[in-house]
Amino acid sequence: MQVDSTLKAAVELRNISLSFDNQPLFKNLYFELPTEKITAIVGVSGCGKSTLLKLINGLVPPDDGEIHICGQQVSHSDQADWRRYMGYAVQQIGLFPHLNAADNVILLAQLEQWSSLSIQERLDYLADKMGLDQAILSRFPHELSGGQAQRVGLCRAMMLKPPILLLDEAFSAVDPITRMDIYQYFLRLQETEPRTVLLITHDMREAVKLSDYIAVMQQGEIVQFAPVEQVVSQPATDYVARLVKEHI
């Protein structure tokens, strides 16, 4: 699959409603994810960012509304077919404890029956970019430090070169210097082979540095969704203004 780059939105959520235990979280949410751009979602803890990613990935079915991926409406059961084209790094990292770091990363490629050569190549490439050495790759998850595990999870999400990437606070446990390297890698990648990336972060500077668009979420609503510069220069609400002021 290739995301049709002429399409404005690789993913489109229309009129999504979702409640947990009769507590509505989303009410008629509309959201579109710009094709081949990096979009950051920021917002208060618990406002529904991770849940939005789960909706897109199909892990949580909406109570109501439509989800379009690459221009096609998909039902909850169809969504399974799209998942391999969406790399997904979950907030809890969630490495498989019975596989070592390398095996966690390459699992999908093995199932896709890549040649072991191309698997090794891709693994080495990603590990290098993420600052993981061979010793780390051969450890089991419980032997990794928090930041190492998070980067292994990131490699796992990116292994198949998915055209869509969903990153849920994927750099939060990585130290600033390594993080800079990863930013550089992403920005360069975006120039040569652009992906559609949706990243959740609490670091406004990360959002500004990495992304093309910023979506600000508040209590299950997108209060501002605009190119970075616009969010910084014309914050739509007080909340956005505070975010921008405190962190830039």
Place this chain on the structure above:
Amino acid sequence: MQVDSTLKAAVELRNISLSFDNQPLFKNLYFELPTEKITAIVGVSGCGKSTLLKLINGLVPPDDGEIHICGQQVSHSDQADWRRYMGYAVQQIGLFPHLNAADNVILLAQLEQWSSLSIQERLDYLADKMGLDQAILSRFPHELSGGQAQRVGLCRAMMLKPPILLLDEAFSAVDPITRMDIYQYFLRLQETEPRTVLLITHDMREAVKLSDYIAVMQQGEIVQFAPVEQVVSQPATDYVARLVKEHI
């Protein structure tokens, strides 16, 4: 127990050595944690920050060396007795899945047989400071967002008002605005009833804002340990300089 505030170091590690699978991590590490001050540890992912906390808490016994807490040398088995006086928020959060958020927080107080009134009071106080409402407190861990869970973990560590607090990236999943509130709370607390706090962070600005001292760790060694201003103005190594430069 009260930490003797005339003591320079509430915790002192002397000549600590530790290896994992014959890979030495610490070699003759010396570290002291200033009494009733906030100390931040920063450093590359995987350099040994979390392991240092585990050494202090007694979760990992050193291969060699001495650990002094409040001026007394403690053996690995003794360390158990000190743990209730050290609030510890682990990097993986680690809420108990069979208890709801509130029960996770109050467990230790219940075991200490606090009156239910003082338990409720303390819980309400902490929840308020951490921006957790009643609805969140009654949820089970798997129903919490990442940032909510992290704050519940923080409350749990602080429940017994421990004189020593070990915080392993305890704010990383919290949004910037809420985080500001928590900073304020900590700083005000430190003025009225000062604690000995050791916090690990990847956010240099957090370190600068919150802490009195900063320890910079590199590959199992403390390369600079000084008051914040000194680290900012006179970085001891290139690495420290880069850290300071990139993030302030």
Place this chain on the structure above:
Amino acid sequence: MNRWLIVFIVGLLLPLQSLAKTVVVGSKAFNEGYLLGEIIAQKLTHDGFDVERKLGLGKTIITYEALKQGEIDVYVEYTGTLAQAILKLENTPSLNALQQHAKQEGIKILPRLGFNNTYALVISEQMAKKNNISKISDLVNYPDLNLGISHEFLKRKDGWQPLAAAYGLPYQPVGIEHSLAYQAIANKQIAITDAYTTDGDIARYHLRILKDDKNFFPRYDAVPLVRTDADPALIKSLQDLANHIDEAKMQQLNSQVVNDDQSFAEVAEQFLTDEALIQKSNTQDLNSPWQSLPRYIIEHLQLTILALICSCVVGIPLSIAVYRRPQASRMLVYCTGLLQTIPSIALLALMIPLLGIGWVPAVVALFLYSLLPIVRNTLTALLTLDPVMQQVAVGMGLTPREQLRHVYIPLAVPMIFSGIRTAAIINIGTATLAAFIGAGGLGEPIVMGLSLNDTTLVLFGAIPAALLAILTEWLFEGVERRFIPAHLRNTLG
């Protein structure tokens, strides 16, 4: 939560308590024993007692010991047996003397039922009339009569030889199978044989009992035995039966069972009504297994639940105590495993010399069998806990006991329950073997049915056992729903 659990368990065990207060009627395992047991049971029921029957317990010594140890409260014994086989007295003492001896053992002998079931020589009525023979000493005059004597009586120390000596009988008897002897008399192949005085066939074959005019045979008077501390009301009720059954009556009752194919319950009721000892009840067939079904089920449940509780109470704490020490854990698993390799019948048999018969050895055996699944699942659950949870529990300063109580065990509970459920189901199956050692339960109709080749009776045990298994599953689903938060629960319940 714990309160509910206790209420639940106590509720289930209550029937055991209430049963313990009923009167338990026992009997030895032969027709007359069953019948007398049934008569006593119906009399007591009529007098307002809550009666449990433990009929057909087996040999004399088992039944007597059961009475002494309180597993049964009354059974009918013969004075001769009591004197010789039980109290080991040399010559046959008077009833009074016997009473004294029994008292020392805590046993009280109640008044005779009225018949003396001893050995006798019988002759056909016709031949007796013809030759005017009425007592044994008359035989001296008829040396030409054919005597067919049962092998047992020929071999007994107090059998044929001393009898012949005492009376000076001039015969060389032929050994004969007792069951064929009457037919042989009817066919005139033999004239005289030995018999029990209450044998139902005596009337049927028109035989006359020769009077033991030299009082050679010891008396085997049927007497109910109770313990000396028995409820006076019970004794009173049993005394009503005194002298209501003479030899002829007993012969007739025996014959109704053997030859007319009536059930013990029918014959007993008929007798008691005829003698105006009880009023005729309107209930249907008393002997129907439907009537005993509740008792079977309750007994089965009690066996299973008691054993299960024991193995939980022993197995789980034991596993918890050793799980941190690999060697000890290994030993524990090996030992519980070894117990499993003892075949169930062998284990039950092994228990008898140690614990006697009844529900105690059965519960112990079941308890031993149900340890393995519980122990292994508890150990495995504790040893495969999420290491982060362990780190946090230790790191926050919980003592080892608190770690277990508040973290590890709650997290291990689904797996431990899984072991308990497996153990419970296996127990329900194995408990059907308990009937072999008189512990009752659903094994009773199964064992009876197998030996009588009565499939219906077998199903009376097998189907409820199967239903119990399903009920158990439901119950555990309910308990788990109560005690385990939904998201941690084995959702199939």
Place this chain on the structure above:
Amino acid sequence: MNRWLIVFIVGLLLPLQSLAKTVVVGSKAFNEGYLLGEIIAQKLTHDGFDVERKLGLGKTIITYEALKQGEIDVYVEYTGTLAQAILKLENTPSLNALQQHAKQEGIKILPRLGFNNTYALVISEQMAKKNNISKISDLVNYPDLNLGISHEFLKRKDGWQPLAAAYGLPYQPVGIEHSLAYQAIANKQIAITDAYTTDGDIARYHLRILKDDKNFFPRYDAVPLVRTDADPALIKSLQDLANHIDEAKMQQLNSQVVNDDQSFAEVAEQFLTDEALIQKSNTQDLNSPWQSLPRYIIEHLQLTILALICSCVVGIPLSIAVYRRPQASRMLVYCTGLLQTIPSIALLALMIPLLGIGWVPAVVALFLYSLLPIVRNTLTALLTLDPVMQQVAVGMGLTPREQLRHVYIPLAVPMIFSGIRTAAIINIGTATLAAFIGAGGLGEPIVMGLSLNDTTLVLFGAIPAALLAILTEWLFEGVERRFIPAHLRNTLG
């Protein structure tokens, strides 16, 4: 990894294959049957065959069916039994005719061993000499002799009545217990009784068999039976035995067992050596259970392992197939639970009409019993998986099959193994009951020992069974060490 597992399993099952190629010698369950079986077994062993003994199989029809279905390869039958009880022929046909009938059933009758074990009348040698009685028709002249005839012979359709009619015998015999008859003759209480011609007591009591000069009794010639497709070498070896045992010889051999307390193996070896059919071996006591121990253990292992493999192969996939559907999971647990409530002996007995005797029904029964712990643990493990792991597995795009194969099952493995280990241990225990239906194993010495009241023999089964249980634990510890990463392993192994 999988390769090793397969090698391991095949390695364990190999003996089954090799045993399948041995000759299995059967016998019916009475002394002469055991003895003839042992003679054949030793002869075949001497001739280089790999011999397995399945002696004492039970009734005629079970043994015959076992031969027909290939579970045993040879046993000794009597021509009269073959004609009447098995082939249901009216009058007694010639050996040739019998051969024809048997052929249609795929059975080949080998030449007679030489004796005819039929009914006969016997008289004391002394009395015979005195009155010059040698054949049954002589009896017509001595109407005063006392005849004591066994109850069985009296009752048989082809027993006393037609015999008396055929010879015109003027006696009114007395029924007597067969076991007492010889003593009665010795005591001169009776003069004549019935007997089997090969009864070892005939010589001992100095009795003479009266010649059946009117050929009243049908012939019961002992003949080895094999299947028509039997190995010619086997037939050849068995033919060597032809005409080596006449009635007197058989009497003597029977007597050695019954009266001289020699073991079957000793008597058989003595006989074969005396007749120069084999050379005397130098080995110690052939009957020692030590000798059979390896076979017991191998059979036991095979039963247990086969059943365990079956229940893994069925139980684990079945649980995996249903675990997402609560209703189906519940049904599965209920059904496997129901199977557990059928008492083991009843289940084994139930199998006989369906699957005959031998190891097939035993394996099936064991398989059914070991399902529950495996199914329940598999289900519980899958249903209590860490939900984050499930989220990640689904979210990264694994198909349901891949989720199971690569995530859920590996994570569930410690718990599944725990179930398999419980099942294995329970199996080892329950397999001891397999001997009841001729499936061999360590139950064989236990069952034999229990019936002979020989504790040593019981221990010959019980101790290896216990050791097997420990061995099994070790084995599983090894397997787990091989297949489960250390940090996920139930560390006690």
